[in-house]
């Protein structure tokens with residue numbers, strides 16, 4: 001029996017996949033996207049695993065559902081899905097979902113070229129440029145971001161000690177700069193990153209990370225390795241590990257936001273500074289520190305992230321109970 005049919009617009013943001021699900025998603029309980037995220041995870045997570053895992057998805061797959069606005073001044077809401085769960089915020093997901101939704105006429109902004117969106121991590125502002133029904137770029141003014149732990153030392157079995165920072169950019173990131181036991185991301189293979197990242201994330205889980213305004217947003221979920229750049233006009237490069245086996249092909253919107261918050265807190269960037277951040281494949285986002293703010297006791301920033309996305313296809317996905325892999329699988 002067919003359990004669900006989901007119409008999807010598939011896209012990629014600077015190389016990383018975004019599956020925008022435009023129909024078939026359940027109505028969710030809750031007044032905020034954070035509450036709706038909890039309801040989805042409790043009752044409908046099979047939809048996420050079916051759409052993200054093999055055989056309909058793959059390790060890097062991520063996406064979003066569009067929901068009506070939660071706040072009267074918002075245009076719409078996004079719920080982000082990926083292989084690891086439902087992220088509080090996803091930067092490349094927002095850039096891809098906004099591009100696909102605007103080009104398909106699914107979002108009607110109150111002000112052309114601007115959107116206010118509710119996401120589980122809070123409310124974000126988005127700007128975009130549309131030329132002949134193509135979105136050239138999308139710029140996100142993200143939720144407030146901050147450095148949660150500075151120069152923490154973690155012991156990685158088989159590797160040794162690493163000095164790391166933990167920063168919040170919409171998700172909590174463990175950020176590792178080149179040092180004795182890490183020669184920089186360009187001196188490691190992708191397999192090295194895939195091998196060490198889950199071990200580092202596990203070790204970093206001993207560092208308490210709970211968002212002061214929303215205790216459901218907690219724990220280090222991503223690992224951001226830094227190193228030298230491929231492009232002369234980039235200010236920094238990263239490889240962001242997420243889920244169980246994924247390295248972000250885009251420069252990672254929440255990862256770039258976390259990196260900006262870290263560099264700001266350490267006095268290496270100031271309000272108004274821009275930072276061109278490069279992914280493992282060399283694609284770029286332009287980050288900027290827009291303003292200073294506060295999150296709980298933490299000095300914080302509002303960063304913006306600008307990038308581009310392209311639609312790759314339209315996809316009607318069926319989930320049939322007769323299929324032994326109806327809810328997907330992971331190897």
Ligand code: PYC
Pocket residue numbers: 062087089090091092093242248250251252253254255
């Ligand atoms: O762009 O924020 C992002 C993101 C999170 C996980 C993968 N990409």
